[in-house]
Amino acid sequence: MHPTSRFLLALAAGALLALPAQAQQFINVLTGGTSGVYYPLGVSLSQIYGKALPGAKTAVQATKASAENLNLLQAGRGEIAFTLGDALSDAWKGDAEAGFKTPLNKLRGVAAIYSNYIHLVASADSGIRSLADLKGKRIAVGAPKSGTELNTRAILKGAGLSYQDLGKVEYLPFGESVELMKNRQLDATLISAGLGVAAVRDLATAVKIVIVPIPAEVIAKIGDPAYQAATIPANTYTGQSADAHTVAIPNFLVTHEGVPADTVYAMTKSMFDNLDQMVAAHAAAKAIKRENAIKGMPLPLHPGAEKYYREAGLIK
Numbered sequence: 001m002h003p004t005s006r007f008l009l010a011l012a013a014g015a016l017l018a019l020p021a022q023a024q025q026f027i028n029v030l031t032g033g034t035s036g037v038y039y040p041l042g043v044s045l046s047q048i049y050g051k052a053l054p055g056a057k058t059a060v061q062a063t064k065a066s067a068e069n070l071n072l073l074q075a076g077r078g079e080i081a082f083t084l085g086d087a088l089s090d091a092w093k094g095d096a097e098a099g100f101k102t103p104l105n106k107l108r109g110v111a112a113i114y115s116n117y118i119h120l121v122a123s124a125d126s127g128i129r130s131l132a133d134l135k136g137k138r139i140a141v142g143a144p145k146s147g148t149e150l151n152t153r154a155i156l157k158g159a160g161l162s163y164q165d166l167g168k169v170e171y172l173p174f175g176e177s178v179e180l181m182k183n184r185q186l187d188a189t190l191i192s193a194g195l196g197v198a199a200v201r202d203l204a205t206a207v208k209i210v211i212v213p214i215p216a217e218v219i220a221k222i223g224d225p226a227y228q229a230a231t232i233p234a235n236t237y238t239g240q241s242a243d244a245h246t247v248a249i250p251n252f253l254v255t256h257e258g259v260p261a262d263t264v265y266a267m268t269k270s271m272f273d274n275l276d277q278m279v280a281a282h283a284a285a286k287a288i289k290r291e292n293a294i295k296g297m298p299l300p301l302h303p304g305a306e307k308y309y310r311e312a313g314l315i316k
Contacts, residue, residue, distance in 0.1 A: 194284025
């Protein structure tokens with residue numbers, strides 16, 4: 001064999017041996033159903049990350065949202081995920097009733113983002129005007145063990161109701177529950193999402209809706225600090241002429257301890273540097289503020305995110 005060929009072969013072999021050190025970096029963004037808010041924001045994040053980490057391969061996964069996302073992260077099957085605050089604290093503690101048999105101890109916090117508003121939406125002709133009116137009615141409560149479904153249970157409990165009091169319970173994601181309401185097969189649905197969520201906008205243009213109020217005394221009975229009194233401003237949706245009192249619950253971005261600190265630092269920094277891109281993807285992102293990023297975080301921050309917040313002066 002010619003010495004040059006031998007040298008090139010040796011170089012090639014050396015390059016092959018060196019490859020694992022430069023293993024392809026994957027960033028899988030775990031979101032929710034495609035008609036919610038997590039999904040469009042997740043698509044926007046994956047584009048932001050793609051530019052900030054040019055060597056990484058980014059992907060967006062539609063899921064059943066909070067609980068599924070957290071279980072996937074714990075199993076290392078995703079790098080960053082959207083979740084509701086109450087589901088996150090249940091996962092960190094290991095609340096079996098919420099679907100977490102053991103504490104998900106590999107999870108690490110990245111940022112508090114925007115709040116979800118509970119939209120308890122009834123068709124105007126169902127006669128539902130209050131929580132008490134839900135008795136005997138056909139309700140969609142969210143996908144099983146999703147953040148929405150956990151919210152539904154908590155709110156019914158605060159109102160002194162349970163699933164047994166309802167006429168029919170459907171465990172469905174937003175898009176499907178809206179289709180059933182349009183076809184008059186459901187009386188109401190509970191949708192936990194950012195203001196202006198597509199599913200409710202879509203429903204409000206198809207049928208006359210009522211946003212059922214959730215009073216402060218019901219929120220107080222839930223007894224979870226993640227549940228805060230809030231208002232869906234009048235005219236957020238077609239035909240909604242008055243402010244609707246409801247519950248807001250913070251959303252978080254979460255990762256796991258196995259993701260390198262440099263990666264999480266770049267992901268955290270690039271998101272806050274490109275919030276305008278996220279707002280273009282969904283108006284709910286208008287509520288994402290760097291100064292609120294570590295408020296109410298129910299678990300330890302990832303060291304990469306912590307480094308960013310120290311630089312930003314949020315952690316002394």
